[in-house]
Amino acid sequence: MNNCGTTPIGTHVLKRLSLYWEGYSRKGIFSEVESFAVTKSAILRILSKLLDVKESELALIHNTSEGMNFLSRGVDLKSGDEILLLEDEYPSNVYPWEHWKSKGVSIEFLASGQTPEECLSNFQSKISSKTKLVSLSAVHWCTGLPLPIREISEICKEKGIFFFLDGAQGVGQIPIHLSEIHADGMAFPAWKWLLGPLGLGVLYIRESSLQKIHPIFKGTDSVRDSINYFPYRDEWKDGTSRFEFSTPSFQDWVYFRASLEYLEEIGFSNVRNRIHELVDDLRSRLEDLGMNCFPGQGVRSGILVAGKQGYSSTQIVGFLKENGIITADRLGGVRFSPHIYNSSFQMELIHKKLKSLLK
Ligand SMILES: Cc1ncc(COP(=O)(O)O)c(C=O)c1O
Numbered sequence: 001m002n003n004c005g006t007t008p009i010g011t012h013v014l015k016r017l018s019l020y021w022e023g024y025s026r027k028g029i030f031s032e033v034e035s036f037a038v039t040k041s042a043i044l045r046i047l048s049k050l051l052d053v054k055e056s057e058l059a060l061i062h063n064t065s066e067g068m069n070f071l072s073r074g075v076d077l078k079s080g081d082e083i084l085l086l087e088d089e090y091p092s093n094v095y096p097w098e099h100w101k102s103k104g105v106s107i108e109f110l111a112s113g114q115t116p117e118e119c120l121s122n123f124q125s126k127i128s129s130k131t132k133l134v135s136l137s138a139v140h141w142c143t144g145l146p147l148p149i150r151e152i153s154e155i156c157k158e159k160g161i162f163f164f165l166d167g168a169q170g171v172g173q174i175p176i177h178l179s180e181i182h183a184d185g186m187a188f189p190a191w192k193w194l195l196g197p198l199g200l201g202v203l204y205i206r207e208s209s210l211q212k213i214h215p216i217f218k219g220t221d222s223v224r225d226s227i228n229y230f231p232y233r234d235e236w237k238d239g240t241s242r243f244e245f246s247t248p249s250f251q252d253w254v255y256f257r258a259s260l261e262y263l264e265e266i267g268f269s270n271v272r273n274r275i276h277e278l279v280d281d282l283r284s285r286l287e288d289l290g291m292n293c294f295p296g297q298g299v300r301s302g303i304l305v306a307g308k309q310g311y312s313s314t315q316i317v318g319f320l321k322e323n324g325i326i327t328a329d330r331l332g333g334v335r336f337s338p339h340i341y342n343s344s345f346q347m348e349l350i351h352k353k354l355k356s357l358l359k
Contacts, residue, residue: 005337065095073216074213119148173275174272196260271340
């Protein structure tokens with residue numbers, strides 16, 4: 001029940017990886033089982049469809065922090081400017097921005113509030129003429145609240161403010177169509193709602209923003225026609241892939257391709273609906289035990305946070321763990337995040353176990 005933390009490997013992926021390793025043991029990179037070009041294009045095809053972006057706007061990196069560092073180190077800001085981040089944000093979308101403080105750029109924090117509407121109103125009162133960059137999560141990692149990112153992106157676009165997204169808790173569990181949300185860039189990990197491998201992440205940079213975000217690293221793969229090593233050259237690759245500066249961890253691509261193809265076969269909207277169905281099922285069971293649940297019923301999120309007066313979140317999380325149920329203790333709440341491999345039977349089991357604790 002902690003899939004917004006990390007997810008287990010499915011048997012479909014295990015099979016694909018075994019085939020890949022078998023092929024690699026025989027022929028190394030000349031194996032026909034998976035090739036760099038085919039595997040990468042399969043991943044980019046699925047992600048570009050899911051996010052409604054061009055394949056050339058995506059790059060495969062390692063994690064969100066890396067992506068946020070690319071964005072943060074790549075933009076031009078000046079002393080006196082202000083960056084707006086999310087209150088109680090995951091460190092991946094805070095630490096990469098901190099270097100700006102020594103350059104005279106201040107960092108402010110937006111309170112997400114209780115509802116997307118309240119968040120938007122907080123945002124409107126928080127921005128000023130000094131705000132030049134906003135970087136927010138699509139869904140709050142501690143509370144599960146989806147942020148009004150489309151509305152915020154429109155305000156940022158109108159005012160010429162950079163808008164970046166940490167997609168970790170959003171991509172795969174809520175619809176994020178970047179043709180409708182005007183984000184200059186987004187970074188997210190593979191291993192949460194997309195059931196992919198640890199240590200693989202994705203960077204999106206909007207085509208029209210690419211010239212405003214300068215790559216800080218230059219490596220073998222940063223340049224056009226990179227497989228021809230000589231003569232050395234200065235021309236960056238055309239798209240966001242210029243940020244993939246050298247040899248990737250290819251087995252992670254194989255893993256990610258298998259998990260994405262599995263989700264695509266089920267249908268991403270079916271996946272989202274099933275996650276939300278499990279959350280609704282769990283919410284009604286927890287409410288039956290007198291627990292308070294967040295976000296409220298009308299808000300669709302794969303993250304549900306619960307609590308009960310008289311019981312600490314640490315106590316409940318510890319009790320569930322002793323009973324083989326993994327949840328997370330976040331900001332004083334018990335965070336549940338089911339995925340499609342979970343079942344209603346398991347929600348029933350959580351109810352049964354908690355009933356014995358919450359007398
Ligand atoms: C909002 C958010 N961003 C990012 C991450 C992961 O960060 P990274 O990819 O740098 O490990 C998490 C993990 O829990 C998260 O909740």
